[in-house]
Structures are given as structure tokens and as C-alpha cells.
Amino acid sequence: MGVLANLPEKLRAETPPGHEDALARLVSLVASDLAECNRAIVARMDSSVPLIPQLAAHLVAAGGKRIRPLLTLVSARMCGYGGKRHVDLAACVEFIHTATLLHDDVVDESLLRRGLASANAIFGNKASVLVGDFLFARAFQLMVSDGSLKVLDILSRAAATIAEGEVMQLATQNDLSTNETQYLDVIRGKTAALFSAACEVGAVVAERPDAEAQALVAYGTHIGMAFQLVDDALDYAADQAVLGKTVGDDFREGKITLPVLVAYAAGTEEERVFWRRTIEDSEQTDADLDRAFGLIERYDAIGATLRRATVFAADAQRALRIFPPSAYREGLEAVADYTVSRLR
Amino acid sequence: MGVLANLPEKLRAETPPGHEDALARLVSLVASDLAECNRAIVARMDSSVPLIPQLAAHLVAAGGKRIRPLLTLVSARMCGYGGKRHVDLAACVEFIHTATLLHDDVVDESLLRRGLASANAIFGNKASVLVGDFLFARAFQLMVSDGSLKVLDILSRAAATIAEGEVMQLATQNDLSTNETQYLDVIRGKTAALFSAACEVGAVVAERPDAEAQALVAYGTHIGMAFQLVDDALDYAADQAVLGKTVGDDFREGKITLPVLVAYAAGTEEERVFWRRTIEDSEQTDADLDRAFGLIERYDAIGATLRRATVFAADAQRALRIFPPSAYREGLEAVADYTVSRLR
Numbered sequence: 001m002g003v004l005a006n007l008p009e010k011l012r013a014e015t016p017p018g019h020e021d022a023l024a025r026l027v028s029l030v031a032s033d034l035a036e037c038n039r040a041i042v043a044r045m046d047s048s049v050p051l052i053p054q055l056a057a058h059l060v061a062a063g064g065k066r067i068r069p070l071l072t073l074v075s076a077r078m079c080g081y082g083g084k085r086h087v088d089l090a091a092c093v094e095f096i097h098t099a100t101l102l103h104d105d106v107v108d109e110s111l112l113r114r115g116l117a118s119a120n121a122i123f124g125n126k127a128s129v130l131v132g133d134f135l136f137a138r139a140f141q142l143m144v145s146d147g148s149l150k151v152l153d154i155l156s157r158a159a160a161t162i163a164e165g166e167v168m169q170l171a172t173q174n175d176l177s178t179n180e181t182q183y184l185d186v187i188r189g190k191t192a193a194l195f196s197a198a199c200e201v202g203a204v205v206a207e208r209p210d211a212e213a214q215a216l217v218a219y220g221t222h223i224g225m226a227f228q229l230v231d232d233a234l235d236y237a238a239d240q241a242v243l244g245k246t247v248g249d250d251f252r253e254g255k256i257t258l259p260v261l262v263a264y265a266a267g268t269e270e271e272r273v274f275w276r277r278t279i280e281d282s283e284q285t286d287a288d289l290d291r292a293f294g295l296i297e298r299y300d301a302i303g304a305t306l307r308r309a310t311v312f313a314a315d316a317q318r319a320l321r322i323f324p325p326s327a328y329r330e331g332l333e334a335v336a337d338y339t340v341s342r343l344r
Numbered sequence: 345m346g347v348l349a350n351l352p353e354k355l356r357a358e359t360p361p362g363h364e365d366a367l368a369r370l371v372s373l374v375a376s377d378l379a380e381c382n383r384a385i386v387a388r389m390d391s392s393v394p395l396i397p398q399l400a401a402h403l404v405a406a407g408g409k410r411i412r413p414l415l416t417l418v419s420a421r422m423c424g425y426g427g428k429r430h431v432d433l434a435a436c437v438e439f440i441h442t443a444t445l446l447h448d449d450v451v452d453e454s455l456l457r458r459g460l461a462s463a464n465a466i467f468g469n470k471a472s473v474l475v476g477d478f479l480f481a482r483a484f485q486l487m488v489s490d491g492s493l494k495v496l497d498i499l500s501r502a503a504a505t506i507a508e509g510e511v512m513q514l515a516t517q518n519d520l521s522t523n524e525t526q527y528l529d530v531i532r533g534k535t536a537a538l539f540s541a542a543c544e545v546g547a548v549v550a551e552r553p554d555a556e557a558q559a560l561v562a563y564g565t566h567i568g569m570a571f572q573l574v575d576d577a578l579d580y581a582a583d584q585a586v587l588g589k590t591v592g593d594d595f596r597e598g599k600i601t602l603p604v605l606v607a608y609a610a611g612t613e614e615e616r617v618f619w620r621r622t623i624e625d626s627e628q629t630d631a632d633l634d635r636a637f638g639l640i641e642r643y644d645a646i647g648a649t650l651r652r653a654t655v656f657a658a659d660a661q662r663a664l665r666i667f668p669p670s671a672y673r674e675g676l677e678a679v680a681d682y683t684v685s686r687l688r
Contacts, residue, residue, distance in 0.1 A: 049508045051515050103477060107470040126451040129473060130510045133447060136477070137503035140484055144496045152488045152496065159481035164393045166474045171395050 022338035075202025078328035102132035158197035165189020192224030222316035366682035419546025422672035446476035502541035509533020536568030566660035
């Protein structure tokens with residue numbers, strides 16, 4: 001789409017070599033933990049009600065990068081944890097994430113997720129709502145088995161914050177008077193809260209001092225913000241085949257994201273009329289998505305979004321300095337680069 | 345609708361006098377606890393995201409009988425509990441119930457709930473899904489504040505069981521080959537599990553021996569079964585104004601409930617063709633609901649459902665015998681009568 005040509009030269013030059021391997025590197029650091037975690041996910045998704053494992057199998061087949069459970073596993077190891085509790089807790093984190101995905105797809109009426117038909121498209125909205133509820137309850141059962149009230153506190157608070165962020169997003173939908181602070185609040189709730197909790201749990205199982213737990217909270221929050229900013233940029237910048245979801249979904253739904261806010265703020269009065277018609281009044285023709293892409297390119301809105309993400313990624317890396325250098329810390333630092341590099 | 349005339353004389357004669365006051369009596373036993381619980385519900389539904397308290401206010405305004413939190417409050421007092429923990433835990437129980445109601449109404453596409461427009465009809469399905477998620481997470485936060493892993497275990501297991509029951513109900517929808525055992529499994533999950541957990545929590549906060557906790561599990565399960573059986577009967581037997589929800593909803597949705605299973609099993613081949621067309625193929629004309637009412641009356645399907653409910657109510661009362669006589673025990677016994685008497 002030519003959007004990449006708009007990236008500031010400096011940003012592109014800074015892209016670390018081999019950044020696309022950051023997740024693979026993280027996986028290699030905790031390969032056996034992750035294999036156990038995947039087994040726990042499959043085992044605990046089971047139920048005597050056949051539709052639940054059927055839908056769960058679809059979700060497992062669709063894969064996903066397991067980035068959140070990886071953060072729990074690597075954070076725990078970086079903190080010197082030598083036990084096994086982090087494996088089930090990483091599965092809890094993935095369950096909470098999967099439950100919110102199922103409900104998101106219902107709310108967003110999405111037809112694609114991770115390049116496959118979304119669960120609601122195959123099994124219907126009703127099953128997605130109810131299986132989401134099941135996974136959420138199952139996550140809490142797993143946490144109760146672990147037995148740490150501290151972990152339960154962190155993840156139940158994260159779950160409430162995610163829901164608040166999602167409701168806030170619903171309230172700002174189709175509303176171009178939303179400001180950047182409100183947008184950042186939405187993504188802090190809907191995305192960064194779980195990244196943050198996933199990392200914090202690692203420090204908690206390792207029984208590290210609060211300063212280290214808070215450093216991981218900061219790291220998780222910042223990469224969560226970077227991750228969502230880049231996700232929102234990708235919806236206006238990626239090839240559908242690469243993205244694994246439908247490009248332009250956010251535009252069609254009238255979702256307020258930073259690329260739109262930047263282009264709207266910088267636009268002429270005639271362009272603002274276009275945005276109000278398409279985003280606020282949801283009146284869209286086939287040609288409108290291309291016009292939106294064009295305006296976003298004209299005002300370098302992808303570049304602006306990416307620059308914000310890059311600052312968050314750098315803050316995430318800075319937060320890790322409290323920890324002594326290790327392969328785990330390097331792995332987490334590389335993930336911060338990865339969140340931003342997905343766009344380049 | 346003339347259905348009441350079909351009730352066996354014996355059942356009507358057994359109806360205890362003043363049964364309609366059973367809930368008022370329960371309320372009077374724990375009036376100040378309930379007032380505190382209601383304050384906790386309102387306080388903990390709050391959020392900085394305005395749509396959440398707005399939707400919550402609608403739910404609180406719609407009221408509801410608070411039967412589940414009342415069971416927690418009265419069970420705890422019957423067990424001799426003198427503290428305050430049961431108040432917040434009763435609020436948790438109501439939050440879990442409210443969250444499932446919000447999601448149910450989305451799944452069932454209901455327009456009425458407790459005689460008012462349902463939340464999804466006013467605020468939309470999306471808000472109902474997300475605020476349900478918020479209330480569910482908030483319930484777990486409240487439990488974590490209470491700090492009992494035993495309570496967390498009971499209520500997280502109940503939440504998973506409820507979701508399984510709801511998924512099972514979805515799987516049996518429009519399927520007349522569903523048998524009575526499967527139907528009873530559905531209502532045990534979707535309804536009885538939370539009644540049971542609500543009662544068990546009362547014994548747990550009072551630190552009573554396991555035998556008493558199990559007696560309250562049995563009591564709660566049985567009144568939950570009775571309650572849902574009567575609810576399913578009411579959908580074919582009540583005046584809309586009395587029921588507070590749309591009569592005939594279950595029929596229109598092709599939901600498999602005991603009245604339909606009884607009439608279908610007893611019906612002629614021509615009647616079975618009618619049921620298959622309306623319930624399995626979802627082909628319904630305006631006159632079909634009246635025909636369904638007529639067939640249900642012809643085979644005394646409401647009477648049969650009510651007789652099942654009456655057995656469960658008696659089992660519930662029997663389970664309470666382990667406890668010494670008290671106003672609390674009498675109150676719970678009266679609730680068992682009440683669940684059945686709603687139909688008479």
C-alpha cells in the first residue's frame with residue numbers, strides 16, 4: 001500500500017537485524033515450559049460438553065503467538081524461579097486472553113481471526129459468548145488450584161480492567177471527538193493490562209521484591225501499549241494475508257484508533273466531512289476505504305502511530321534495567337523491538 | 345389459560361397457606377444484612393467508565409428478587425455465623441448471577457427481563473457482553489478481598505458449571521431427541537449450580553463441619569432444580585404481566601424444556617409433526633403458540649413438570665433436617681414451597 005515508504009528513514013534504520021526472530025528466541029528460552037503450558041491449555045479446555053472442546057480445538061488450531069503466556073514463563077525464569085507454578089499460571093493468562101478474543105469477535109462481528117474463520121463465524125455468537133465465559137471461569141479455577149491470593153488479585157483486577165477498556169472502546173466508537181488520552185486509556189485497559197499482569201505474575205511466583213514486580217508491571221504495560229498501537233496501524237497498512245485478519249475492519253466498524261485521530265486532526269474541512277460521514281455516521285461506499293488509506297498516508301498517520309509505539313517499546317526496555325543481564329532479559333528486550341517491527 | 349385447572353387436586357391442597365410471603369419472610373430474617381448487601385452491590389458495580397454504572401443502574405432498578413444472595417445470608421445465619429463476610433459474598437453471588445443474565449439475554453435475544461426492557465434491548469448486545477464480563481471479574485475481585493480459597497473454589501467451579509450448562513442448553517436447542525436426563529443436566533448446570541454454591545458459602549464462612557456444608561449443597565441444588573422446572577412451566581402457563589418476561593419465549597426459541605418433552609412424548613404422530621416443524625425447523629406461524637399451549641394442556645405437561653418440581657422441593661426440605669429447628673431453617677423450608685407455589 002506504499003505506507004511503509006512513508007516511515008521516517010531514521011526509524012527504519014533503527015530496526016534491529018533479525019527482529020522477526022524475537023518470538024522464536026523467547027520460545028527457545030523456555031521451550032519445555034511452553035510445551036507443558038500448551039498441554040495444560042489443551043487439558044484444561046476439556047469438558048464433558050462436546051461443543052466446548054470442539055470450539056477449543058478450533059482456537060488451539062488457529063494457534064496464535066502465545067505471546068502473553070511466554071511473557072509469564074520468561075519473566076518467572078528471569079526472576080530466578082525454578083519451580084513449575086508458572087506453567088499453569090501462563091495457561092490462565094492465555095485462557096483470559098482467549099475468552100476476551102471470543103467476546104471481542106462477537107462484539108466486533110469479526111469474520112476472521114488469525115487468518116482463519118473466527119469462532120463466532122463457525123459456531124455462532126451464542127457459543128462464542130458462552131465458551132468465553134467457560135474459559136474465563138476455568139482460568140479462575142486454575143488460579144485457585146495454584147492457591148496464591150496475590151496472583152488471584154493481579155489477574156482478577158486485570159480481567160476487570162480489560163472489560164472496562166472494552167466498554168470504553170465501545171463508548172468511543174463512531175465518536176471523532178475522542179481525544180488521544182482517551183484512546184490511550186482504552187488500549188491501556190483492553191490490551192496493556194493483561195500484558196502487565198502476565199509479566200507481574202512471573203515476579204510474584206519467584207517471590208521477588210516489589211521493585212522487581214513493579215519493573216515487570218512497567219515493562220508489560222509499555223510493550224502492551226506498543227503492541228496495540230502497531231495493531232491499530234496494521235489495520236490501515238498491512239496485507240490481509242500477512243495480518244491474518246480483515247484489513248480495514250477498524251474503519252468499517254468506526255473504531256477510533258490513533259491513525260484516524262491523526263489524519264482527522266490534520267485534515268482539511270472537506271476531509272473531516274469525509275471522516276464524519278464514514279466513521280460517525282457509518283455511511284460508507286466501496287471506494288471509501290481506499291480514500292481513508294490515502295488520507296492516512298498523506299498525513300503520515302502510520303508513521304506517527306509507529307513513533308508512539310517506538311517510545312513505549314524503549315520505555316519497556318528501560319524498565320528491565322533493574323534486572324541483571326541474562327538471556328531472559330535480552331529475550332524480553334527483543335520482544336519490545338518485535339512489537340514495533342511487525343509493521344516494518 | 346386454564347392450565348391451573350389441570351393441576352392434580354392433591355397438589356393444590358398441599359399448597360401451604362401464605363406461601364407467597366416466603367421471600368418476604370426470608371428478607372425479614374436478614375433485613376439489615378440484605379440492606380448492606382444491596383449497598384455493596386451498588387458500590388462495587390461502580391466504574392470510571394460511565395456506561396458501566398449506567399447499565400448497572402438499569403439492572404438494579406429492574407430489581408429482581410435477590411433470591412440467591414438471600415440464600416447465602418440466611419444459610420450463614422442458620423449456621424450461627426456472627427460476622428460480616430457473608431454480605432460481600434452474597435453480593436458476589438448476585439454479580440455472577442447478573443453477569444449470566446446479561447449474557448443469557450444476548451444468547452436468547454430476549455427483549456424483556458423482570459418486566460422491563462432487557463439491558464441488551466436498551467444498551468445493545470455489545471454492552472451486555474462486556475458489562476457481563478466486568479461484573480464477573482468484579483465478583484472475583486470481591487472474593488479475593490474476602491480471602492478464602494475455599495469460597496473461591498466453590499464459586500469458580502459454579503461459574504464453570506453454569507457456562508457448561510448454558511452451552512449444553514445451546515446444543516440441545518431445536519433438538520427433540522433430547523431426553524429428560526439431558527434436560528435435567530442442563531438445568532442442574534445453568535441454574536442449580538449457583539443456588540447450591542450460594543448456600544454452601546454460608547456454611548463455609550460459618551466454618552461448619554463438611555456434613556452441614558453438604559446438606560446446604562443438597563438443599564441449594566434441589567431448590568435450584570425446582571425453581572428452573574417451574575420457570576420452564578411458567579413460560580407456557582403464565583400471564584405475561586405476572587411473569588415479567590415474554591410468554592412463549594422458550595417455544596419461539598425452540599428451547600427444549602420439560603413441558604415440551606412431555607407433550608412431545610405423549611403426542612400423536614400428527615402432533616409430533618407439529619412439534620418438529622415448530623421446534624426443530626423453527627417454522628412458526630402466529631397460531632402455533634396457541635396450539636402449543638393447547639397440546640401442553642391436553643397432556644397435563646404443566647402438571648407433570650410441577651410434580652417433578654414438588655419432589656425436588658421436598659428433597660430440599662429434607663436436606664435441612666441436619667440443622668436444629670430455627671426461624672432461619674423455617675425460612676429456607678418456606679422458600680422450597682415458594683419455588684413451586686409461583687405457578688399455583
